[in-house]
Amino acid sequence: MNEQHDNDWLEEALKHDQAYIADAGFSAHVIAALPRKRSLLRAQWLIVVGAGVIGLLIAWYMVPLPGWIIESLTQLLRARSLADVPIAPVVLIVMCLWPLWELLETVIDWRSLWNDLVGQR
Amino acid sequence: MELSDSDLIARVLLDDDHHAFGELVKRHQSAVRGTLRKLSGGDEALADELAQETFLHAYRSLRTFRGTAKFPTWLYRIAYNAFQTHVRRARPHELFDEDQHAQAQPPQTEAVDWQLDLDTALRMLTVPERSAITLCYTSGLTHEEAAHVLRCPLGTVKTNILTAKEKLRRYLLPWKDRKLT
Numbered sequence: 067m068n069e070q071h072d073n074d075w076l077e078e079a080l081k082h083d084q085a086y087i088a089d090a091g092f093s094a095h096v097i098a099a100l101p102r103k104r105s106l107l108r109a110q111w112l113i114v115v116g117a118g119v120i121g122l123l124i125a126w127y128m129v130p131l132p133g134w135i136i137e138s139l140t141q142l143l144r145a146r147s148l149a150d151v152p153i154a155p156v157v158l159i160v161m162c163l164w165p166l167w168e169l170l171e172t173v174i175d176w177r178s179l180w181n182d183l184v185g186q187r
Numbered sequence: 188m189e190l191s192d193s194d195l196i197a198r199v200l201l202d203d204d205h206h207a208f209g210e211l212v213k214r215h216q217s218a219v220r221g222t223l224r225k226l227s228g229g230d231e232a233l234a235d236e237l238a239q240e241t242f243l244h245a246y247r248s249l250r251t252f253r254g255t256a257k258f259p260t261w262l263y264r265i266a267y268n269a270f271q272t273h274v275r276r277a278r279p280h281e282l283f284d285e286d287q288h289a290q291a292q293p294p295q296t297e298a299v300d301w302q303l304d305l306d307t308a309l310r311m312l313t314v315p316e317r318s319a320i321t322l323c324y325t326s327g328l329t330h331e332e333a334a335h336v337l338r339c340p341l342g343t344v345k346t347n348i349l350t351a352k353e354k355l356r357r358y359l360l361p362w363k364d365r366k367l368t
Contacts, residue, residue, distance in 0.1 A: 079323035
């Protein structure tokens with residue numbers, strides 16, 4: 067009986083312990099830290115990719131690829147072992163893709179996109 | 188008319204409405220921060236940091252919220268995960284120390300505040316005990332909901348609550364009459 071009385075007191079004290087905590091700028095802080103709007107991110111993604119494709123087409127039209135690049139790329143595709151891999155096209159591909167990847171990573175919130183994809187499944 | 192949590196969630200999912208999410212944060216910030224304050228033994232700065240982490244995680248994972256549990260319960264689960272991650276990183280400081288418990292003196296009721304004593308008492312509990320007692324009493328979850336948040340069997344929650352209450356009762360006994368009157 068006495069133990070029950072002790073528990074009642076303790077439970078009552080614990081239940082009434084939760085006082086309301088004033089927001090005091092907390093919500094605004096959270097909102098400010100939210101990732102940018104997804105629609106904006108998609109638009110940016112389209113702009114970056116679109117501009118990249120158009121730029122490549124213009125460059126291709128104005129400066130046709132030299133024969134050695136095409137030859138090296140064909141060689142790369144046909145390579146059967148690491149020793150056959152020509153260095154020049156590999157370096158060229160890395161040089162083209164790396165900045166593009168960096169640019170995309172700066173612009174796109176991959177985590178949000180991934181969550182979008184996972185959430186839609 | 189005030190929109191329900193479900194309406195606000197729908198707005199966030201459909202239009203990526205930051206304003207609607209802000210409303211959800213305003214609505215639940217006190218409960219989440221309060222729970223984290225208790226879990227972290229009264230460390231307000233840490234609790235607020237974990238609360239912010241909780242809401243940002245909730246925003247990113249909102250699509251995975253199926254509505255099988257109540258929205259606050261889902262938030263508590265994220266908050267508890269954030270807290271657990273913190274504990275794992277700072278494990279040595281968070282472990283329950285039997286010696287510390289044995290040496291702890293009952294509070295001088297005339298001199299110290301109830302809130303401080305309660306926070307001290309909560310810090311003496313093990314993390315599972317503190318979590319169970321906080322979720323069931325401070326946050327008002329049922330034992331089943333607490334088991335869902337803590338990802339442990341219902342029996343474990345009940346055992347942890349019993350043990351925690353026994354320890355708290357022993358430590359906070361000098362406050363008994365003051366609180367009852």
